[in-house]
Amino acid sequence: MMENRTDIALKEYYRTNYGRMFLGNCLDLLNERIKEQSVDLIMTSPPFGLVRKKDYGNVDSHEYIEWFKPFATAFKRVLKINGSLVIDIGGAWIPGQPTRSLYHFKLLVMLCEEFGFHLAQEFYWWNPAKLPTPAEWVNVRRVRVKDAVNCVWWLSPSPWPRADNKRVLQPYSDSMKGLLKNGYKAKKRPSGHDISNKFLKDNGAAIPPNLIAVANTESNSFYLKYCKEKGIHPHPARFPSGIPEYFIRMLTDADDFVIDPFAGSCVMGEVAERLKRKWICCDIIEEYLRGAIGRFKKQPKQIQEDIFQQDGNGSNYYKIPHPGILWNGFNYPKLDSLGGRKRK
Numbered sequence: 186m187m188e189n190r191t192d193i194a195l196k197e198y199y200r201t202n203y204g205r206m207f208l209g210n211c212l213d214l215l216n217e218r219i220k221e222q223s224v225d226l227i228m229t230s231p232p233f234g235l236v237r238k239k240d241y242g243n244v245d246s247h248e249y250i251e252w253f254k255p256f257a258t259a260f261k262r263v264l265k266i267n268g269s270l271v272i273d274i275g276g277a278w279i280p281g282q283p284t285r286s287l288y289h290f291k292l293l294v295m296l297c298e299e300f301g302f303h304l305a306q307e308f309y310w311w312n313p314a315k316l317p318t319p320a321e322w323v324n325v326r327r328v329r330v331k332d333a334v335n336c337v338w339w340l341s342p343s344p345w346p347r348a349d350n351k352r353v354l355q356p357y358s359d360s361m362k363g364l365l366k367n368g369y370k371a372k373k374r375p376s377g378h379d380i381s382n383k384f385l386k387d388n389g390a391a392i393p394p395n396l397i398a399v400a401n402t403e404s405n406s407f408y409l410k411y412c413k414e415k416g417i418h419p420h421p422a423r424f425p426s427g428i429p430e431y432f433i434r435m436l437t438d439a440d441d442f443v444i445d446p447f448a449g450s451c452v453m454g455e456v457a458e459r460l461k462r463k464w465i466c467c468d469i470i471e472e473y474l475r476g477a478i479g480r481f482k483k484q485p486k487q488i489q490e491d492i493f494q495q496d497g498n499g500s501n502y503y504k505i506p507h508p509g510i511l512w513n514g515f516n517y518p519k520l521d522s523l524g525g526r527k528r529k
């Protein structure tokens with residue numbers, strides 16, 4: 186899926202109140218149109234790793250890292266010192282064997298060690314609707330579990346990016362509500378942490394963990410209807426708007442400047458427009474931008490309908506069972522000493 190065509194001349198494709206969409210190679214955009222240290226946030230999901238099996242069964246993560254380097258240089262140049270670079274990136278399986286590529290970890294290490302970015306925090310986007318793949322390892326041989334998280338690397342040119350977690354608070358859990366109501370005896374936890382009474386202050390909402398739960402289940406949005414109506418193939422690898430919205434809210438103010446250089450269907454631009462941030466989106470494939478334009482043709486009612494749909498039709502909670510719930514419940518056969526090497 187990696188595209189690095191240089192033969193396409195950069196051009197402005199569409200314009201809104203707050204943003205602009207460009208067709209072309211984002212390297213041209215970043216290097217020729219964006220001023221040094223002018224961007225508050227780069228929020229993006231780059232093409233995921235090209236997974237190629239080598240003779241000895243390893244993925245060429247080196248190739249991905251090399252491909253990414255010119256983008257890293259450009260990102261570093263355009264970002265403000267206290268700005269942020271947020272990269273949503275999925276992992277990959279090595280073809281033919283049940284092991285994982287290291288490419289996204291290598292990317293992170295390279296950005297920090299070679300390009301001087303600081304890792305502000307690593308996030309994990311859990312997609313509860315993710316299908317169990319690859320079926321061979323997960324469903325057939327049963328030697329791996331469902332891969333349901335993407336890594337989201339939050340980086341910055343300085344250790345002190347602008348940020349405020351009060352923008353992304355979430356409701357207290359039922360157990361925390363109980364503690365707030367019934368009180369808690371201050372004592373040391375088994376971990377050695379001293380839980381003082383300050384812990385019991387009701388701040389109205391909870392500080393979220395670095396695990397973001399958003400199901401990627403868009404099926405009836407205005408964007409999809411628009412694409413269908415115009416005979417456009419919808420972008421095949423969209424993130425749900427909750428992902429860019431989380432970081433745009435936490436890391437920028439209104440009128441700040443946000444860029445998605447690998448914008449695909451411009452989910453980021455749609456969110457930035459709604460939150461009144463200045464934005465630029467760029468993609469190298471025209472059909473994706475043709476579809477993206479539909480995002481800016483919505484009426485307020487349709488905007489509300491899409492937000493409601495993305496919130497899980499009003500049910501905003503996911504429950505994660507404790508892993509032990511079914512333990513000891515079965516009489517298991519012995520483990521396969523071949524580790525699933527042969528199909529049974």
Ligand SMILES: C[S@@+](CC[C@H](N)C(=O)[O-])C[C@H]1O[C@@H](n2cnc3c(N)ncnc32)[C@H](O)[C@@H]1O
Nearest residue numbers: 188210211232423424447448449450452468469
């Ligand atoms: C994972 S997709 C992004 C999807 C997007 N987040 C969305 O929700 O629609 C990555 C995109 O990067 C684009 N791309 C790849 N190389 C590019 C380049 N050099 N310049 C601009 N876009 C590029 C691809 O065409 C693809 O649409």
